[in-house]
Amino acid sequence: MLQGKKIVLGVTGGIAVYKAVDLVSRLRKQGAEVRVVMTEHAQEFVTPLTFKEISGNQVAVSMWTSNQEFNVEHISLANWADAFVVAPATANILAKMACGLADDLLSTTLLAAQAPIIVCPAMNTGMYENAITQENIAKLMQHGVTVMPPAVGHLACGTTGAGRLPEPEEIVHFINGFFAQCTGDMRGLRVLVTAAGTREPIDPVRFVGNRSSGKMGYAVAQQAAERGAEVLLVTGPSALPIPANVKAIKVETTKEMLDACLEAFGSMDVVIKAAAVADYRPRDVADQKIKKKTDDALTVVMDKNPDILKELGSRKEKQILVGFAAETQNLLANAKEKIIKKNLDMIVANDVTAAGAGFNTDTNIVKFLYPDGKLRSLEQMPKTEVANLLLDAVMEMRQQKM
Ligand code: CTP
Secondary structure, X not given: OOOOOEEEEEEOOOOOHHHHHHHHHHHHHOOOEEEEXXXXXXXXXXXXHHHHHHHOOOOEOOOOOOOOOOOOHHHHHHHHOOEEEEEEEOHHXXXXXXXXXXXXXXXXXXXHOOOOEEEEEOOOHHHHHOHHHHXXXXXXXXXXXXXXXXXXXXXXXXXXXXXXXXXXXXXXXHHHHHHHHHHOOOOOOXXXXXXXXXXXXXXXXXXXXXXXXOHHHHHHHHHHHHOOOEEEEEEOOOOOOOOOOXXXXXXXXXXXXXXXXXXXXXXXXXXXXXXXXXXXXXXXXXXXXXXXXXXXXXXXXXXXXXXXXXXXXXXXXXXXXXXXXXXXXXXXXXXXXXXXXXXXXXXXXXEOOOOOOOOOOOEEOOXXXXXXXXXXXXXXXXHXXXXXXXXXXXXXXXXXXX
């Protein structure tokens, strides 16, 4: 998405300026051309020389210096850019933007900007939550500025709360998603992805679970978002971060996943069910930790859980419905049966016992199987690539249906 894109990065004076250096490097690695504009205060934290070296371009710092690369620099930069990103964006620059103030090179350039603006607020929690800052942010959004919400965590001032600049990698994902929503092949589509395993409690400290890490489903959600889709990820417990530009609902049990999926299903265009769902749940969940008894065996009676995918299949209208089949034997026969039983448009079948496939690996070896018996076998590849080929297949099916 960023290949050949021209980005003006506005850097304002917050402690997170050091992250903006890494951000420039990452944007360039993805093929973007970056020109940096620094405020006077930002230069107290990092010198323009650092940004010059890392961006490969002169850094603009003042309206009044004579060694400018462009004539009437703020206007030239404003016209040159495909997008403006302000990171970190202090409460001060947000306030100036909201009031239309133009008292230095960055604020003047932003006022003259023709291209979209993304701001990444970063400041102390009190400043961020201050009603005036929130009003300024709301006003900027009303005027079409895109705001990347700050992360919550430990802040340089010693407090913990909202106001941390997200990691440069996340900002790059966000910018990618932003461009994808303008140009990606999945823009305008609403995609529901489920991921990771569900857990069924036995008592307050134990549960029945499975080995799913969520890597496959998270890769699908991330790639769909990067291709411009509006993605809702319904996820069981996972150690993975929620991908940028993805809305997530965190669930634990199969019943919770079912409820979240049923509520969203009607408004979805595509549903991809990569979650490893617990088929059974303990009939009785103990209020207190079950204590060791003198018997050698413990019997836990399990009741059958609803089949979420089958339920969605029975309600399917316009949606493309894709399931996964994790098998240890009779891969194709079992997968074929699931396609029919669950009314799917496609199933992604994988033998979870094969090396380089299945749970907690970064690669997968899958087969795409369709209701008419058509089969496409993919070689071993990273889960991100599997995700993209899967989304290509979804887009083909949508075209055929239209
Ligand atoms: N699935 C579901 N709800 C369930 C079980 C499975 O939605 N209660 C979905 C999974 O997310 C996956 C597909 O159905 O997309 C197949 O899951 P899998 O565990 O392979 O098959 P099951 O239908 O559970 O059958 P079995 O466990 O007998 O193989």
